Amino acid sequence: MQRRQFCKAAATGIIGTVAFGTGTGTVAGARQQGVISTRDHFEYPYWGDEPQLTDENTETNYETSDVPGYDTDSTDELVVAVHGYNVGEDDAVGFSEDTTDAIAADGYEVPVSGYSWDSDPWLTDWWRANQVAEKNGPKLANFIRNCNEVRPSLEIRLVGHSLGSRIILEALQTLEDRKWDGSVESVALLGAAVSDDAPETYADAIENRAGRIDNFHSDQDDVLWFAYGAAEFGTALGLYGAVGETPTNYTDHEVNEVPNHFAYNTDADGCIPAVIETWQ
Numbered sequence: 001m002q003r004r005q006f007c008k009a010a011a012t013g014i015i016g017t018v019a020f021g022t023g024t025g026t027v028a029g030a031r032q033q034g035v036i037s038t039r040d041h042f043e044y045p046y047w048g049d050e051p052q053l054t055d056e057n058t059e060t061n062y063e064t065s066d067v068p069g070y071d072t073d074s075t076d077e078l079v080v081a082v083h084g085y086n087v088g089e090d091d092a093v094g095f096s097e098d099t100t101d102a103i104a105a106d107g108y109e110v111p112v113s114g115y116s117w118d119s120d121p122w123l124t125d126w127w128r129a130n131q132v133a134e135k136n137g138p139k140l141a142n143f144i145r146n147c148n149e150v151r152p153s154l155e156i157r158l159v160g161h162s163l164g165s166r167i168i169l170e171a172l173q174t175l176e177d178r179k180w181d182g183s184v185e186s187v188a189l190l191g192a193a194v195s196d197d198a199p200e201t202y203a204d205a206i207e208n209r210a211g212r213i214d215n216f217h218s219d220q221d222d223v224l225w226f227a228y229g230a231a232e233f234g235t236a237l238g239l240y241g242a243v244g245e246t247p248t249n250y251t252d253h254e255v256n257e258v259p260n261h262f263a264y265n266t267d268a269d270g271c272i273p274a275v276i277e278t279w280q
Helices: 006-017 089-105 126-150 164-177 203-209 222-232 272-277
Strands: 035-037 063-065 077-082 112-116 155-161 186-190 213-217 250-254
Touching: 077 089, 077 126, 077 164, 089 112, 089 272, 126 164, 126 222, 155 164, 164 186, 164 203, 213 272
Parallel strands: 035 112, 077 112, 077 155, 155 186, 186 213, 213 250
Antiparallel strands: 035 063
């Protein structure tokens, strides 16, 4: 694999203190199976400038390593785990390994590959990370399209945490807008750090490019309460669920028992068993 403004000022201190995507803790013995990476695909010339692709990268390229069903023929079903904001490369592995461990603990056998992206340009730059997340949509969409060509029978399940939810929604939108072949079996959003009207905004893409989409939300999520609210002056989808009209294949699930923003995908306190119920 090849490697590689008042409202903003007011929210920066809060976001710097409570990051959206950190807090992963690798479970001993768990292993992700393969990775899709767009690490180091973007550069940040000056403060406030929009992230730019580096010279060797394109709008839709990505790297993979040992992804089951794509690089190998070992499975007919694949979970792709997309981490959230301010997650470094090592913690991205930790997120997908925790997800792997939680799925295995519930007795569901499926390989999990991580989607690793530049979510950590620096600690407080939530807005730039949002831009990078949006720009990762076509990259993930291209992976899905290529999977459809390589293994048309491969069932892809996307699991997105926090700001990773935006990448997934943008990927579905890219597939729809560009009329690319490809869709996913299911989408699970965990503590989604996107607007609560996102299901209405992305309705056509959700209905046409996902078999189903399930949003797992908790009003106990302090990060979405305070940090997202301060940054966006709005309400996150991961807090109370959707507002407005939702697609027919969209469902909200209240998981207030999840104790904090970083526990959704963990074996001990998370909601992965509820996610797996939607797969069966």
